[in-house]
Amino acid sequence: MPDFSLTLLIVPLAALAGIGLVLILAMPALEARSRRNRRMAEALGVSPVESREGHGGNASTRRKAIEETLKEIEERQTTQRQQRRRPGLGQRLREAGLDWSARGYWLFSATVAVAAFAAASSLGLLPAIGLAGGAGLLVPRLYVAFRRKRRLAAFAATFPDTIDVIVRGVRAGRPLVDCLAIVANDTEDPIRSEFRLVVEDQSVGITLQEAVDRLAERVPLQEVGFLATVITIQSRAGGSLTEALGNLSTVLRGRRQLQAKVKAMSAEAKTSAGIIGALPVIVAGLVQLTSPEYLAVLYQTDLGMMVLAGCALWMSIGVFVMRQMINFDM
Numbered sequence: 001m002p003d004f005s006l007t008l009l010i011v012p013l014a015a016l017a018g019i020g021l022v023l024i025l026a027m028p029a030l031e032a033r034s035r036r037n038r039r040m041a042e043a044l045g046v047s048p049v050e051s052r053e054g055h056g057g058n059a060s061t062r063r064k065a066i067e068e069t070l071k072e073i074e075e076r077q078t079t080q081r082q083q084r085r086r087p088g089l090g091q092r093l094r095e096a097g098l099d100w101s102a103r104g105y106w107l108f109s110a111t112v113a114v115a116a117f118a119a120a121s122s123l124g125l126l127p128a129i130g131l132a133g134g135a136g137l138l139v140p141r142l143y144v145a146f147r148r149k150r151r152l153a154a155f156a157a158t159f160p161d162t163i164d165v166i167v168r169g170v171r172a173g174r175p176l177v178d179c180l181a182i183v184a185n186d187t188e189d190p191i192r193s194e195f196r197l198v199v200e201d202q203s204v205g206i207t208l209q210e211a212v213d214r215l216a217e218r219v220p221l222q223e224v225g226f227l228a229t230v231i232t233i234q235s236r237a238g239g240s241l242t243e244a245l246g247n248l249s250t251v252l253r254g255r256r257q258l259q260a261k262v263k264a265m266s267a268e269a270k271t272s273a274g275i276i277g278a279l280p281v282i283v284a285g286l287v288q289l290t291s292p293e294y295l296a297v298l299y300q301t302d303l304g305m306m307v308l309a310g311c312a313l314w315m316s317i318g319v320f321v322m323r324q325m326i327n328f329d330m
Contacts, residue, residue, distance in 0.1 A: 020321065095220065096148035097190060105144075109136045152221060155190045159223050160256065162191050163249040170242045177202060194219055209235050223252055266326045273322040280315065 093100050100108070113136025120128040162183055169179035177199075184196040194215060201211040209232055216228040230244045288295055298304035 097151045109140045112139045160252040167245045269326045277319045
């Protein structure tokens, strides 16, 4: 009888957990269409309802052109996101702003491994080899990830000001190409180096749209993708480039303000999630130090190992769910 009651309790809980995981994983796909419609409305300068209805023949034609363009851009960006899930070594080094070759990267890894082996040689041969291998593989990867994150953050921080420079130049009557050249010459890295590549691409005959698309591929930021979207829509559907870029600058600044606000509001939730996730491990470690025989049954018996595996699984699911709850995609 107790086993039957336990089964009745486990089955609905497992079903609820499965439904929750499916909803969490399917949410990005459900929101993709609404994001596309919202971007189309911003490009048209109307509300989403008005964008779906259309006003007059010209507005309807332009709306269809923008909708087709956004659909094409959405498909291309989806393909790019799938390719960026596992970026190659060369791409990660380029995004980090490092001019290393693959050979230089592995030489750095070997140097770190040798240094770690020399530092841990007093611990014995096997521990020293293990630490050397882990350091040689992990430290260079973490360093590249740190440089990449810092460079992308610096790019995103100054990107709205860059858009403002372009808008002021276009309003003053200068061609867009000249405005991009000004950005490539008068700004700081990493903006300068990336826009210099855009100018160089145009100098060899590549269209502005393709050059900006290449910029979006080199710099995996949504802000740069927005710029590519605006220029693509303007080149195909027409409209005021100055107004479109001005609206983009306003959107980017509002986006950064919203990100700062969300970060401040979610700080407490992130701290709570970290404490909740670390508390069982800390308590188990303290109990193991004070009373080793109390937890011995968990790692000395098969049933105890199964319990530990189940606890680790459910803790991982809980941490994943909490992360998704406080991870806002903007």
